[in-house]
Amino acid sequence: MNFHDIIYKKEKGIATIAINRPEVMNAFRAETIHEMISAFEDAWIDREIGVVVVTGTGEKAFCTGGDQKSKDMGGYSGTSRSDIGLDVEDLHMIIRRIPKPVIAAVNGYAIGGGHVIHVVCDLTIASEKAIFGQVGPKFGSVDPGFGTAYLARVVGEKKAREIWYLCKQYTATEAEKMGLVNKVVPHEKLLEETYQWCEEILDKSPTALKVAKYSINADSSNIEGISQLGMSALALYYDTLESKEGYESFLQKRPANFRKFRKRKN
Known part of the structure; x- marks a missing residue:
C-alpha cells in the first residue's frame, strides 16, 4: 500500500500508523484521514494483526488537528463524504469498531483534532514531553461528538468543560492524573513501552478482547448519533463569519475577536 501522509507498517502482529507530516506538526488534511482509514481497514481484515498503534x-507532535491552511470559510478542502471536508467522524468510528485494541503513542503535542484521536483510542501511552489540549473555541471550531461527549466520560464533565472552555494545555503528568492517559514514560522509551503493551495484548484471547472492547463501547455508543448531528451543525457553523474570524486569526497569527459576535443583531 502506497501512502503519502502516513507511514504504515505491520510486524509480528502489530500494525503501526504514523502520521507523517512533521513539517506542519502532523496536522491532518482530507488525504491524511483517508489514508488512516485505509490503514485501519487493512489492519482489520489482516487476521495476523492483533493490536494497532497510532503515533x-x-x-x-503526535497530531495537532486539522491543517488550517487547507481550510476556508466552508470547511476543509479535499474530497470527502463529510460536509466539513474531513471524514474525521469515519476515522473515529473505525478506531472504535475495529475489533482489536488501538493504542495511541503520544510523542509530542496532541492538540485539537489530534487530541480527539488519542481520546478515542482504547489506550494512551504518553511521552513525558507530550502536551494535551483543545483549541477549537479559539479558532472557530469544535468537535461536537466523541471529542466532547466521550471526553466527558473519560475525565468527568467538570474537567471536560475546563478543557474546552479555557483551551488550556496540559502536561503528560497532568493528563495522567485526570485519567486522560494510561501511562507516562521517558520520551526515548515511548515506543519500547508501547510495543511491550502490544506484546502483552497479543498473548490474550482475541475473541475475549473483541467482546470486551465492544461491551465497553456499548455504554457510549449513543455518541455516534450525537456526532452525526453535531458534525452536520459544524458544517453550518463553518459557513459563518464567526468561524471565519477564528481561522483567519490563526493564519494571520493574531488574537481572534469573538467579542463582536456577542452583540445582538438588529
Missing part, C-alpha cells in the same frame, strides 16, 4: 513522526 506521529518527528520529535514535536
